[in-house]
Amino acid sequence: MKGSVSLINLCDIQHNPEIEMLMVKVHEYLGTMGAITHDEEHALYVARLGVHILGALGYPEREQRLAEIAGYLHDIGNVVNRHQHGLSGALLAFDLLKRLGMPAEEIATVISAIGNHEENSGYAVSNVAAAVILADKSNVHRSRVRKEDVATFSTHDRVNYAATTSFLQIDPDQREILMNLEIDSAIVSVFDYFEIFLSKMLLCRRAANFLQCRFGLIINGSHFL
Ligand SMILES: [Fe+2]
Numbered sequence: 001m002k003g004s005v006s007l008i009n010l011c012d013i014q015h016n017p018e019i020e021m022l023m024v025k026v027h028e029y030l031g032t033m034g035a036i037t038h039d040e041e042h043a044l045y046v047a048r049l050g051v052h053i054l055g056a057l058g059y060p061e062r063e064q065r066l067a068e069i070a071g072y073l074h075d076i077g078n079v080v081n082r083h084q085h086g087l088s089g090a091l092l093a094f095d096l097l098k099r100l101g102m103p104a105e106e107i108a109t110v111i112s113a114i115g116n117h118e119e120n121s122g123y124a125v126s127n128v129a130a131a132v133i134l135a136d137k138s139n140v141h142r143s144r145v146r147k148e149d150v151a152t153f154s155t156h157d158r159v160n161y162a163a164t165t166s167f168l169q170i171d172p173d174q175r176e177i178l179m180n181l182e183i184d185s186a187i188v189s190v191f192d193y194f195e196i197f198l199s200k201m202l203l204c205r206r207a208a209n210f211l212q213c214r215f216g217l218i219i220n221g222s223h224f225l
């Protein structure tokens with residue numbers, strides 16, 4: 001990879017007017033279908049947690065920065081369509097990053113992470129991809145639900161609404177990544193959670209394994225994986 005002078009970092013991405021507009025439109029368009037929030041707050045959550053995961057596990061600084069960029073951009077494909085937004089997002093990011101002057105090897109790392117973050121087709125193909133998967137799937141929280149009428153909630157909304165706490169614990173010595181959730185069982189059962197999130201958790205387990213860690217899931221204090 002090239003020297004630090006030409007390296008592209010998150011601040012270059014955040015202040016790019018095209019990317020700024022696409023991020024705004026992603027949130028706006030998904031709002032029309034009542035989907036949970038995919039705003040800049042979610043993008044920054046995934047970006048920052050991706051950095052934290054790789055940093056805590058001792059991966060190189062530049063990989064952390066690429067996880068930050070991929071995390072920030074991972075949902076940008078929703079501006080095209082919700083379906084297969086990982087793939088469309090990867091192609092959008094390719095063009096944007098190329099024009100910003102990012103080296104091809106780094107572009108490959110970022111777009112493969114974006115293109116592999118969805119549970120139906122994703123795969124932890126690199127440390128950066130694994131970090132983005134884990135960071136994205138752990139952002140389950142009631143603050144992301146946009147609908148106000150509980151009667152209109154999908155199961156996906158209910159699970160997010162029921163989640164009052166969600167965080168990752170990373171133990172570099174034990175090589176363990178634990179996803180901790182507190183779920184209000186008056187809103188959803190643990191069964192509902194698994195109905196919606198099992199495929200996401202299995203992808204997280206593969207991502208943690210790629211990072212040579214064991215993955216654990218703790219819901220309301222009980223271990224499930
Ligand atoms: Fe996504």
Ligand SMILES: [Fe+2]
Binds near residue numbers: 136
């Ligand atoms: Fe996301």
